[in-house]
Amino acid sequence: MSDDLPSILFVCVHNAGRSQMAAGFAATLGAGQVRVLSAGSEPADRINPIAVEAMAEAGIDIAGTQPRVLAVDDVRASDVVITMGCGDACPIFPGKRYEDWEITDPAGLPIDEVRPIRDDIEQRVTALLSGLVG
Template sequence: MTTHVPDDAGKPTVLFVCVHNAGRSQMAAGFLEHLGGDRVQVLSAGSKPGHEINPVAVAAMAEVGIDIAANQPKILTTESVQASDVVITMGCGDECPYFPGKRYEDWALDDPAGQGIEAVRPIRDEIRTRVEALIATLV
């Protein structure tokens, strides 16, 4: 359970951060939007965002019925961290600003960049498992 009211809507806001905001964080955001529905607000960003979403990540998510093809990588901002109740980092190290009172988790996940669909499926499935566990603590 969250320990405070995160915003006017009363929904917790979760920010997923990885380096390029093109694979892991986009898949995590896709799962949380799909599984969490209107119970959570979802943000994602990258410390050094890429130019487009990883097409293999898009394909892997499409296999489970989630379309992230229209998403665009976004730059990590101090404001997005401040607006979040939970910040999930995935390999961006110390690039994410720290604010007291926020819940931080670091998910050690392989980077799908440059990998084929066979290698990305287990990453996708691990992200889903972690997102499901996260939802249970939020709502």
């Protein structure tokens, strides 16, 4: 991928559900036209298996991803930073676009309650990408 591609960083607390789903959608729907990162302010040991299942139903495999800690360099390298429930943990740099998405944390929820969260994330990512890639 080229370094001149727009870059999106998705951040949530555990980097095990919402941010991983958003990154999965952005990477798939962005089709190589955007760089995608995800991280957490307090990363979990593993990705939420129900999030993996919900994304598999949408045809996107996030099973191989691993939660990782938010790094200042990730924020610095990103054009757009999307936070989901942990905006105060994210460093602020001038010239970056920041959005805080209020999305329910899927942790501990059954698949029937995670599907609408997944669909909400897909709609938000689609709208975000429409403004970044042509």
